[in-house]
Amino acid sequence: MATSASSQLNKAVKQQYMDLPQGDMVQAMYIWIDGSGEGLRCKTRTLDFEPKTIEDLPEWNFDGSSTYQSEGSNSDMFLIPAAIFRDPFRKDPNKLVLCEVLKYNRNPTGRPHESKAGKCCSWSCLKLHLISVIVPETNLRRTCKQIMSMVENNHPWFGMEQEYTLLGTDGHPFGWPSNGFPGPQGPYYCGVGADKAYGRDVVEAHYRACLYAGVNICGTNAEVMPAQWEFQVGPCEGINMGDHLWVARFILHRVCEDFGVVVSFDPKPISGNWNGAGCHTNFSTKEMREDGGLKVIEESIERLAKRHRYHIRAYDPKGGLDNARRLTGRHETSNIDEFSAGVANRGASIRIPRSVGHDKKGYFEDRRPSANCDPYIVTEALVRTCLLKEEGEEPTDYSK
Missing domain, CATH: 3.30.590.10 (Glutamine synthetase/guanido kinase, catalytic domain)
Known part of the structure; x- marks a missing residue:
């Protein structure tokens, strides 16, 4: 069975680092849906407090030209926190943050283009x-x-x-x-x-x-x-x-x-x-x-x-x-x-x-x-x- 190379890494060694105290800092992993409509992307930032609600979380941005969501000449997209969950991989107090994506002009990235097909029935x-x-x-x-x-x-x-x-x-x-x-x-x-x-x-x-x-x-x-x-x-x-x-x-x-x-x-x-x-x-x-x-x-x-x-x-x-x-x-x-x-x-x-x-x-x-x-x-x-x-x-x- 073909498995990824990362699965062969020593997880016990990794756990030594994951057990280190993180002080008062919190890792927040921001998650969003990419331009395929199916793929998920994520990246992490450090916060100096534990967010309790969505309102506590700052907006962020990412390069939309690398996620099928914008052109390289105008690639900044906004991540707007929408839902917050506990992080089961890094554990408390760290968070998973599901985000909406807005364009450079802060408009939503929209919805799929609706078919303008005629009245054919098949x-x-x-x-x-x-x-x-x-x-x-x-x-x-x-x-x-x-x-x-x-x-x-x-x-x-x-x-x-x-x-x-x-x-x-x-x-x-x-x-x-x-x-x-x-x-x-x-x-x-x-x-x-x-x-x-x-x-x-x-x-x-x-x-x-x-x-x-x-x-x-x-x-x-x-x-x-x-x-x-x-x-x-x-x-x-x-x-x-x-x-x-x-x-x-x-x-x-x-x-x-x-x-x-x-x-x-x-x-x-x-x-x-x-x-x-x-x-x-x-x-x-x-x-x-x-x-x-x-x-x-x-x-x-x-x-x-x-x-x-x-x-x-x-x-x-x-x-x-x-x-x-x-x-x-x-x-x-x-x-x-x-x-x-x-x-x-x-x-x-x-x-x-x-x-x-x-x-x-x-x-x-x-x-x-x-x-x-x-x-x-x-x-x-x-x-x-x-x-x-x-x-x-x-x-x-x-x-x-």
């Missing part, structure tokens, strides 16, 4: 339009926060199920034979044993690190494809969903770095008869959670059915191109061209859990988001359609 037609219009504008948090503030009395709750795949540094799935494939899918989902669970050490370290950091992680399990795992974050209300999932992803990348392996959020890392990776999103509102809430759920599903193409564009960073490899109608997915819903149906776009059908209240699960989705735009899209009752293929601009 995915094969739509993707021809999308290839040329996706741009790497990645500060989706600001718009999401605005939308969430408009519906805060509805108390929208989210829970996201983040699937991922562990790889060696050579891109080969962790634990797979160097030449060939493991046995067919079947024994790996929630499996136990060296021949079924590949990479549990990474999973356990990540889980504990998230708990220490204050991430609202609520579970984990081995997935259907060997070397594929899932963790769940939630329930989180409003903007917190995106904040907690992005920090959980950062922590996973950082844990994998220590083990010398790579985490992939590719929605179809291995072609063929293997499950892809999604980020199933559970959603409810105050009305849905109360008696008779099933009627509200069904009304929301009707609205989602009429906006299928808008949601498909929102549910992966490439506007649907990545998800087209995963949403084939096979391997527990719906077909990308068709909207469907059903009770306990994992082959549908929207699944109503059996317990919700029985209790007549609760939540529903949108199974369309890809593993590499941006949680800000996924949660925002659900609120726009289900609560703000938007229609059509473009989001409403409330700033006008």
